[in-house]
Amino acid sequence: MTLSRRGSYAAAAAICLARAYESGRPKKLREVSAEMAIPRTFASQILGDLVHAGIAVSAFGRDGGHRLARPPEQVSVAEVIEAAEGPLASGRCALRDGPCRWQEVCPLHETMTTATASLREVLAATSLAMLAARDAAIAGGTYPVPADSHRQAADVADSVQVELPLAAIAARLSAATAWLTAVAQACDQGEQQADGLPKTVAVHLSQAVEADGTQQAPLVWEAVGPGGVYPRFQGELQLSALDPERSELRVRGSYRPAPGTHHRPPGEAQRRRAAHAVLRDLLRRIAAGLEHEHAPAAR
Amino acid sequence: MTLSRRGSYAAAAAICLARAYESGRPKKLREVSAEMAIPRTFASQILGDLVHAGIAVSAFGRDGGHRLARPPEQVSVAEVIEAAEGPLASGRCALRDGPCRWQEVCPLHETMTTATASLREVLAATSLAMLAARDAAIAGGTYPVPADSHRQAADVADSVQVELPLAAIAARLSAATAWLTAVAQACDQGEQQADGLPKTVAVHLSQAVEADGTQQAPLVWEAVGPGGVYPRFQGELQLSALDPERSELRVRGSYRPAPGTHHRPPGEAQRRRAAHAVLRDLLRRIAAGLEHEHAPAAR
DNA sequence: CGCGCCTGGAGAGCGTCACGTTCACCCTCG
DNA sequence: CGAGGGTGAACGTGACGCTCTCCAGGCGCG
Ligand code: FES
Ligand code: FES
Numbered sequence: 001m002t003l004s005r006r007g008s009y010a011a012a013a014a015i016c017l018a019r020a021y022e023s024g025r026p027k028k029l030r031e032v033s034a035e036m037a038i039p040r041t042f043a044s045q046i047l048g049d050l051v052h053a054g055i056a057v058s059a060f061g062r063d064g065g066h067r068l069a070r071p072p073e074q075v076s077v078a079e080v081i082e083a084a085e086g087p088l089a090s091g092r093c094a095l096r097d098g099p100c101r102w103q104e105v106c107p108l109h110e111t112m113t114t115a116t117a118s119l120r121e122v123l124a125a126t127s128l129a130m131l132a133a134r135d136a137a138i139a140g141g142t143y144p145v146p147a148d149s150h151r152q153a154a155d156v157a158d159s160v161q162v163e164l165p166l167a168a169i170a171a172r173l174s175a176a177t178a179w180l181t182a183v184a185q186a187c188d189q190g191e192q193q194a195d196g197l198p199k200t201v202a203v204h205l206s207q208a209v210e211a212d213g214t215q216q217a218p219l220v221w222e223a224v225g226p227g228g229v230y231p232r233f234q235g236e237l238q239l240s241a242l243d244p245e246r247s248e249l250r251v252r253g254s255y256r257p258a259p260g261t262h263h264r265p266p267g268e269a270q271r272r273r274a275a276h277a278v279l280r281d282l283l284r285r286i287a288a289g290l291e292h293e294h295a296p297a298a299r
Numbered sequence: 300m301t302l303s304r305r306g307s308y309a310a311a312a313a314i315c316l317a318r319a320y321e322s323g324r325p326k327k328l329r330e331v332s333a334e335m336a337i338p339r340t341f342a343s344q345i346l347g348d349l350v351h352a353g354i355a356v357s358a359f360g361r362d363g364g365h366r367l368a369r370p371p372e373q374v375s376v377a378e379v380i381e382a383a384e385g386p387l388a389s390g391r392c393a394l395r396d397g398p399c400r401w402q403e404v405c406p407l408h409e410t411m412t413t414a415t416a417s418l419r420e421v422l423a424a425t426s427l428a429m430l431a432a433r434d435a436a437i438a439g440g441t442y443p444v445p446a447d448s449h450r451q452a453a454d455v456a457d458s459v460q461v462e463l464p465l466a467a468i469a470a471r472l473s474a475a476t477a478w479l480t481a482v483a484q485a486c487d488q489g490e491q492q493a494d495g496l497p498k499t500v501a502v503h504l505s506q507a508v509e510a511d512g513t514q515q516a517p518l519v520w521e522a523v524g525p526g527g528v529y530p531r532f533q534g535e536l537q538l539s540a541l542d543p544e545r546s547e548l549r550v551r552g553s554y555r556p557a558p559g560t561h562h563r564p565p566g567e568a569q570r571r572r573a574a575h576a577v578l579r580d581l582l583r584r585i586a587a588g589l590e591h592e593h594a595p596a597a598r
Numbered sequence: 599c600g601c602g603c604c605t606g607g608a609g610a611g612c613g614t615c616a617c618g619t620t621c622a623c624c625c626t627c628g
Numbered sequence: 629c630g631a632g633g634g635t636g637a638a639c640g641t642g643a644c645g646c647t648c649t650c651c652a653g654g655c656g657c658g
Contacts, residue, residue: 001300001411001415001418008393011394012394054475079477079478082477088300089476089501089502090301091517091519095307095311099503102521102530107314108430110433110527111421112300113523113528114499114523118417118418119414119418121417122410122417123410124481126410131410134406138403138404138405176352177419178419181416181423182423200413202412204386204389204390206390206398218398224416229409229412
């Protein structure tokens with residue numbers, strides 16, 4: 001699920017309109033374009049989409065411009081994105097050609113419908129007002145994550161050895177987002193005995209680049225919960241060969257423990273120890289998973 | 300979230316391999332291509348993606364072919380789709396250019412991360428084994444939906460008048476998936492006092508086509524729950540002008556009540572009555588929503 | 599032991615279409 | 629009537645879907 005340029009511009013423009021809604025005056029096209037870094041002529045198109053969808057209204061003339069048709073609390077992100085990118089639930093079958101007909105559904109239908117519905121449920125639960133509030137919080141430096149990330153974050157590094165040739169690991173990791181997510185989620189649950197907040201774990205492992213024998217890829221591992229974004233780890237994962245049959249997996253970066261486990265902010269040393277423990281756990285799980293998975297293939 | 304051709308082929312090929320996994324023998328490229336209607340040379344690329352991702356293994360020679368690397372129970376749909384289409388969680392910022400950096404997150408980040416994570420959670424919860432089972436059930440005619448749809452479905456039609464010009468309604472409906480979903484969900488909750496099963500509601504409203512003054516669009520409204528797919532309504536929504544200021548909204552199609560509300564399958568007359576009641580509810584909610592929303596804009 | 603057949607693998611190449619962008623036109627009010 | 633401002637159509641580009649061609653690994657047969 002990656003937003004096209006059109007969709008991201010629409011979101012930006014909508015935020016811009018939401019900010020100006022209180023004033024009651026329409027926002028001019030060029031203002032939106034300038035504030036949000038959208039090409040002028042393209043911005044007109046984007047705002048046109050919003051108008052067509054009934055999200056915004058436009059006016060000609062000297063005091064013309066665009067304005068939200070409803071208060072920002074009543075406009076969901078899903079609406080905005082759909083206005084620009086077309087319906088999220090396309091109604092087209094994912095497996096065959098043509099529309100979904102329930103007389104002859106494909107095996108993917110149930111999963112796909114649930115997946116898209118669950119996607120748009122999240123998007124529909126966020127209003128433009130929340131977005132604008134977050135935007136203001138970020139600008140003012142009071143958004144939860146960046147404020148805490150300096151205070152509580154701890155730089156850590158750790159490594160683990162894997163009894164597999166480098167090529168096998170690299171191949172596995174290059175398309176292992178699904179599996180990494182599961183591993184990270186397991187770590188997450190192991191760590192937070194104290195807080196039972198429901199969280200959604202997401203892992204981004206970018207494409208690896210090779211530098212003198214060492215594969216290196218940026219890794220972001222984060223959890224999102226009701227209280228906001230809790231970034232957990234950002235850094236890089238390095239992979240190098242020890243000998244033809246063994247490799248070393250090294251992780252280095254910044255880790256921030258989950259809030260809620262300690263009532264008082266722990267001391268520096270304690271944080272480092274906690275961060276190290278979780279990171280070690282993550283690495284060991286990855287190594288175990290790799291070796292376990294390749295065992296049957298190597299028989 | 301619409302699957303590209305590459306992704307749908309990958310899913311089809313994976314199902315095909317899953318079917319053949321029990322036999323223990325590799326499936327030849329041409330067999331996969333023929334059974335799943337994938338162009339031969341392109342199928343090679345698709346299967347290559349699966350091999351690279353560690354989902355399948357390939358063998359040369361007389362008894363060569365492709366085979367799943369793991370039992371189908373351990374392969375998730377998310378893996379398959381990501382193998383073909385690249386990571387679902389791109390790690391790129393939805394609002395600006397470049398990757399997501401937590402030092403300076405955009406206001407959309409939290410929502411987007413949750414949305415993509417929630418999407419892939421659903422996709423990761425479905426295994427190839429389930430897909431293959433569903434495929435077999437569909438082929439054998441024992442898949443829940445098609446089997447029941449003939450027995451319990453009731454053809455119904457209803458209409459409602461809206462105090463708005465046709466153009467206004469058409470414009471609103473053309474990009475109203477988000478809002479329609481909410482309306483349908485409200486109907487759903489109103490109906491099922493008896494069963495508290497968690498369901499995900501999805502509404503597909505396709506593009507309207509005009510035929511002598513009447514806009515007409517296929518409409519599918521369905522709910523997905525733990526027991527499988529429960530299609531609820533499939534038919535079409537018609538929109539015609541009564542006079543310049545009033546329009547008629549007409550729905551006609553086939554409706555199937557939610558299972559669980561009645562312990563015994565109700566009689567034909569009773570089903571028709573129930574279907575009619577729900578449909579009327581849906582139409583009235585739509586009309587109310589339309590008039591309410593356009594009231595402030597028309598002041 | 600080596601040749602030939604049967605299998606998949608890799609890359610270049612090409613047509614198509616949607617997306618991003620730009621331009622010229624039209625509307626409203628002072 | 630002209631300056632400000634929004635609207636729609638036209639255009640170029642790049643990514644995707646697909647095909648073609650040549651290459652490489654395994655197995656059996658002579
Ligand atoms: S029938 Fe295939 S996705 Fe709906
Ligand atoms: S920072 Fe914008 S989506 Fe992550």
